[in-house]
Each structure stands twice: as structure tokens, then as C-alpha cells.
Amino acid sequence: MISITPYLQADTLGEYQDKLLELYMADAALNKTIPESIRKSTEWLLRQVNCFYSNKIEGNPTHPKELLKTQEVGGSDNAREFTGAILELLAHLEAQLKAKNTSTSMAGVCKQDFIKGLHQSFYEHLPEELLTVKDTGGRVAIDKNGKPLLIVPGEYRTLPVKVGTHEPPVATELNAYMSWLEQMFNPERIHGTNRVIAAAALHHRLAWIHPFQDGNGRVIRLLTDCYMRCAGFGGYGLWSITRGFGRDTQSYYAALAEADKPRQGNSDGRGILSDAGLLHFTKYFIETALDQVKYFSDLLEPRKLGIRVDYYFEMRAKGGLPSSSGDDLPLLKIAARGIYRLLLEKGAMSRAAICQHLGKGEQTLRPILKQMDSEGLVSAKPKKDIELKVSTNAVEFLFPQIW
Structure with a gap:
């Protein structure tokens, strides 16, 4: 017993x-x-x-x-x-x-x-x-x-x-x-x-x-x-x-x-x-x-998270942030902010829908999406909707004191 x-x-x-x-x-x-x-x-x-x-x-x-x-x-x-x-x-x-x-x-x-x-x-x-x-x-x-x-x-x-x-x-x-x-x-x-x-x-x-x-x-x-x-x-x-x-x-x-x-x-x-x-x-x-x-x-409060997202992409557009390994991250055009905020609000979307919502041409957004995909900010697989991701380079900026 x-x-x-x-x-x-x-x-x-x-x-x-x-x-x-x-x-x-x-x-x-x-x-x-x-x-x-x-x-x-x-x-x-x-x-x-x-x-x-x-x-x-x-x-x-x-x-x-x-x-x-x-x-x-x-x-x-x-x-x-x-x-x-x-x-x-x-x-x-x-x-x-x-x-x-x-x-x-x-x-x-x-x-x-x-x-x-x-x-x-x-x-x-x-x-x-x-x-x-x-x-x-x-x-x-x-x-x-x-x-x-x-x-x-x-x-x-x-x-x-x-x-x-x-x-x-x-x-x-x-x-x-x-x-x-x-x-x-x-x-x-x-x-x-x-x-x-x-x-x-x-x-x-x-x-x-x-x-x-x-x-x-x-x-x-x-x-x-x-x-x-x-x-x-x-x-x-x-x-x-x-x-x-x-x-x-x-x-x-x-x-x-x-x-x-x-x-x-x-x-x-x-x-x-x-x-x-x-x-x-x-x-x-x-x-x-x-x-x-x-x-x-x-x-994760949406308004506060949105502010951090805005600031992150503004800094990226100026080339002011390091990667998770300490190297300088490449410049990322400010249009990436609009893409990220849109996916944050709406969820996964087709390339055409993103272009329509942002009023941008596909040729303009294609290289930005490619860079965002390579950095893990989004998932942009061929013939699939674009999905939001949390990049390892952005974790500590978007989610302060997580560690």
C-alpha cells in the first residue's frame, strides 16, 4: 500500500x-x-x-x-x-x-x-x-x-x-x-x-x-x-x-x-x-x-508586438542589427515590414493577394520575399501561400527577455 x-x-x-x-x-x-x-x-x-x-x-x-x-x-x-x-x-x-x-x-x-x-x-x-x-x-x-x-x-x-x-x-x-x-x-x-x-x-x-x-x-x-x-x-x-x-x-x-x-x-x-x-x-x-x-x-499582446515589428524592420532598412551569430545582417527594404505586418494580421496569403493588399507589383516584392524566406522571416515555397515565421535572427528583438 x-x-x-x-x-x-x-x-x-x-x-x-x-x-x-x-x-x-x-x-x-x-x-x-x-x-x-x-x-x-x-x-x-x-x-x-x-x-x-x-x-x-x-x-x-x-x-x-x-x-x-x-x-x-x-x-x-x-x-x-x-x-x-x-x-x-x-x-x-x-x-x-x-x-x-x-x-x-x-x-x-x-x-x-x-x-x-x-x-x-x-x-x-x-x-x-x-x-x-x-x-x-x-x-x-x-x-x-x-x-x-x-x-x-x-x-x-x-x-x-x-x-x-x-x-x-x-x-x-x-x-x-x-x-x-x-x-x-x-x-x-x-x-x-x-x-x-x-x-x-x-x-x-x-x-x-x-x-x-x-x-x-x-x-x-x-x-x-x-x-x-x-x-x-x-x-x-x-x-x-x-x-x-x-x-x-x-x-x-x-x-x-x-x-x-x-x-x-x-x-x-x-x-x-x-x-x-x-x-x-x-x-x-x-x-x-x-x-x-x-x-x-x-x-504577445498584438499592439506591443506590432510596435516591435515596426521598429525591427525600420532598423533592418537602415542596416543596424546583427544576426544571431553576431555578424551584420544585410539591408532589408522597408517594404518587408508591410509584408510581415500583413501576414501577422491576416495569416498565410498568396503572392498575388499580398501584392494587391500592399499595392505593389510582383516584380517589386519578389526579391524581398526571397530574402525574407532565406532569413526565415517567412516561408515562401513554390506554389504555396506565404506563411509567417519567427526568424532566429529576430527572436531576441521581437521577444525581449525570452531567455
């Missing part, structure tokens, strides 16, 4: 019940405000943000500019040329896409096979040197046969581990704990704002169980993204809680450590873990989510 409080009841949260309602309303407002024309590009950007911060939490030192530069040169198609740190980021990007595109029911999001699949999708294409487990001192861990211990993608650990001062359940107990988690956190059995309370507890409880030899943190944050979508946040993907965790890693780990604490007396719940500690983490989780949805709502 698993003697752990799965998640707290809403009435224990006090004023944080109001913050939960505020969170849902802020998400709904963001979801309603953002036009379809920019959703695809914004979701692409959020995957980069999630990738950077989730791996930063795990100690990956790669700068966002390196990640964006990697996207420019073909990503995983040129995997042999990249460092291990970059390969981890590329694997994380692919795992995010696979998780988003995997068809699973609401009940399936906590199934053991789904959670194992998240782990497998991250590790399955990494080289063996990145599957080698290291101890806290950075030394290669050795298995019972005297060989280097390797992570097995999608499989639970078989050896004991220690995370800081916390000693997770032994390997022989993992199936029981994961079956408990699968049953208790099924979102079909949880309703209303309780799903966010459950999402917070799930995040900690899976970290506490620590089912995999390595990669638990990344899997937990991937699972949290999936669970938040099930919790009814229609705008999730336009904002992300992972950025909040990664912006202040010390507070993130401190909040998790509070929930790791054993029960502090008879008034602190009935399980082996502290309900007060879980309450602390749940409040931290709600505050972090609310902070992030507010940040992205302000960042």
Missing part, C-alpha cells in the same frame, strides 16, 4: 483558489487574443524556450544562440557535427514534438507506457557516450558486472539512487509506485481547478519516485506540459511553466525539497510525506504558472 497523499484538496489552498481562477482566465484571454497567423511560429519558439530552460536546469550550458544557430544549419540532419550538449537539446526538441503529436486520451497521459515513451523519445537516438551514467562526483558509474552503467531508453532503473539527501524508492518498488501514480492522477477522475493542483503534485511525486536511472527531470517537465493541456488550458503552448522553473532554478529545487520532507507530526497529513511541504510546492507551482502566462500575454 502506498502511504502518500496524492494531491491536496482545493479548500486547503485558501486565497490560492482565487489565483487558480485567475490562471484559467488569463490563459483563456491569451488563447483568444493570439491570431492563428502567429500560433505556429509562437509554438515553435516555445519549444526552443522549453528546450533551453529544461536542459539548463539539468546543467546543460548551451547558450540559446547556439541552439538557434543549430536550427539554421539543419538540426539533427547534421548530428555528427554537434557536441553532446547540442545533441541533448536536439533530442529534447524532438521529444517535445513527439509528445505533442502523440494521440493519447486524457486517461492515457499518466499511463506508464506514455511516461516511458517520453523517456525513450529523448534518449533513443543519443550516442552511447551520452547514455553513460555518472555519479555525483562526475565519475562513470559501474554496474554489477563491472561495466559502465548505461541508461536504457524507456526502461525503469534497476539500481538504487540518491538525489541530494533524498533516497527514492528501491527499484523493486517502482512498478507499484508507478501503478499508484497512474491511478491517482488520471485527469478523467479529477475535475475543474483540481487538475492544476494535481498537476503540481504529479510533478513532485514523479520526481520523488525517480523511476529512471537518469533523465527524470526532463521527463517530468515534458509530462507536466502534457498534463497542463489536459487540465483545460487552451492557450498552453503559447506559454510554458518550464520557463518559470528555469529562470530561478534555486527556487525550483527548494520548492521540490520542501515537498520531499517527511510528515512533521500528526497534524501534517496521514502519509509518509509532509502535506505542508506539498502545499508549499503547490503554491509555488501556481504562482510560477500565473507569472508565466502573464509574461507571455504581455509579450
